Amino acid sequence: MGYRAIVIGSSTGGMEALRIILEVLPKDFPVPILVAQHISSHSDNYLAKFLDNVCKVSVKEAEEKEKASPGQVYLAPPNYHLLVEQDGLISLSVEARVSYARPSIDVLFESAAEAYNRDLIGIVLTGANSDGSRGLKKIKECHGLTIVQDPNTALAEAMPRAAIGATKVDYITPLTEIGQLLNKIIKGKSGDKSGYE
Amino acid sequence: MIHDRCLNNLENEDLEIRFLLEAIFLKYGYDFRDYSKAHMKRRIMHRLSLSELNSISQMQHQVLYDRVFLETLLNDFSINVTEMFRDPPFYKTFRQEVVPVLKTYPFIKVWHAGCSSGEEVYSMAILLKEEGLYERTQIYATDFNVEVLEKAQQAIYPIDDIKDYTYNYQKSGGLTSFADYYIARYDSVILDHTLKKKIIFADHNLVTDGVFGEMHVIICRNVLIYFNKELQNKVFKLFYESLRNGGFLGVGTKESLRFSDYMEKFDTISENLKIYQKKFEA
Numbered sequence: 001m002g003y004r005a006i007v008i009g010s011s012t013g014g015m016e017a018l019r020i021i022l023e024v025l026p027k028d029f030p031v032p033i034l035v036a037q038h039i040s041s042h043s044d045n046y047l048a049k050f051l052d053n054v055c056k057v058s059v060k061e062a063e064e065k066e067k068a069s070p071g072q073v074y075l076a077p078p079n080y081h082l083l084v085e086q087d088g089l090i091s092l093s094v095e096a097r098v099s100y101a102r103p104s105i106d107v108l109f110e111s112a113a114e115a116y117n118r119d120l121i122g123i124v125l126t127g128a129n130s131d132g133s134r135g136l137k138k139i140k141e142c143h144g145l146t147i148v149q150d151p152n153t154a155l156a157e158a159m160p161r162a163a164i165g166a167t168k169v170d171y172i173t174p175l176t177e178i179g180q181l182l183n184k185i186i187k188g189k190s191g192d193k194s195g196y197e
Numbered sequence: 198m199i200h201d202r203c204l205n206n207l208e209n210e211d212l213e214i215r216f217l218l219e220a221i222f223l224k225y226g227y228d229f230r231d232y233s234k235a236h237m238k239r240r241i242m243h244r245l246s247l248s249e250l251n252s253i254s255q256m257q258h259q260v261l262y263d264r265v266f267l268e269t270l271l272n273d274f275s276i277n278v279t280e281m282f283r284d285p286p287f288y289k290t291f292r293q294e295v296v297p298v299l300k301t302y303p304f305i306k307v308w309h310a311g312c313s314s315g316e317e318v319y320s321m322a323i324l325l326k327e328e329g330l331y332e333r334t335q336i337y338a339t340d341f342n343v344e345v346l347e348k349a350q351q352a353i354y355p356i357d358d359i360k361d362y363t364y365n366y367q368k369s370g371g372l373t374s375f376a377d378y379y380i381a382r383y384d385s386v387i388l389d390h391t392l393k394k395k396i397i398f399a400d401h402n403l404v405t406d407g408v409f410g411e412m413h414v415i416i417c418r419n420v421l422i423y424f425n426k427e428l429q430n431k432v433f434k435l436f437y438e439s440l441r442n443g444g445f446l447g448v449g450t451k452e453s454l455r456f457s458d459y460m461e462k463f464d465t466i467s468e469n470l471k472i473y474q475k476k477f478e479a
Binding site: 063064065066077080083084085086089091092093094095096107110111114115117141142143 | 203204207233234235236238239240276278419421422423425426429451452453455456
């Protein structure tokens, strides 16, 4: 088995950071990508439209009980938490904000860690709070791969710094190199992730 | 072989959650076994972290012997995040697309399933009143959580929310001033009591209870997202059977018939706002 999913959490400056990462991925990228970007609860789906326009991979807002499929990027809808079930179906929730955020990065990461265990890559990007660090720790505990944007390349460095402080992350990578890193890891390891069985 | 702590713990926690939900069902009849697993796990772990209990198994023991703790869990498991005129375009489209059809009926039965603390029920009452339909309407507002039903019946809400509700009301195509519908006292508002006239609040559980009438409209918003796919299908079936031919179903804007078995049995009035109409059966 190889990696089965990637989760990304971003906040302040995230729109641009997501564009830089996602636009280098090929159209047939072999795993689903789930994204929690902090966004105003009154927003429409402009972020999905914008990213879908500039990226080769398809980008859309996640829908309730939709199967997370390869080659597709799913964004948490504004004002909803995004969770993954163990069978890979997407669940949404309007339960209370977590660390003032809905969507919350921790909620996405923790549910994905439980659904995909070691076959998950978690990425924390730019942001001015500490959301995502608890979730990234959980991914690490479940033996998933953890990546954090190098804080020196982040518009807001608090969130990546908090993530680095919370767990021993596998890669601390400049923003412009994260996309290529994903291509390399997925190409090298997908379908051939040895060393743990 | 993998036998690390994390995976082993996860496996055990999944089992413990199954036992807990089974225990609640067998002892009290509340059935959460087909709720979304990811959602239930979050709620249970949240309660565990707030409690003095050390494990989900201890929680199971506690709930069997302590009815008060059951009430706590019921409150944890039912998400009561709601607002008046939530998703204003939903109400606007309802006015434009559904109301003209309702106006052709001599009486109208509306079922608001999973009404929580009632904000959206009163929103519908206001809308129907403004459209001149309220006097010939009967609204059934149901929830399995008796505590929130009592709140709904009181129709008292925090004054801090009124600014947002006023904004929503205006965006929803409201015809007058939202201030006409409440009286403010200290830090609360109480809604105009005539809005309650045609509302019956009742304890009804979507998972375990059945059809109780033939409806022209069913509203059930942001309830189904907490169910797994099988249970969603079961509830869509219940709604289908509870609607008359040509009756309308409104669900949350992120909920959809699309991934269910009942898509073909409804026409889509608004795909974005999730308003559907039951097809006429021969």
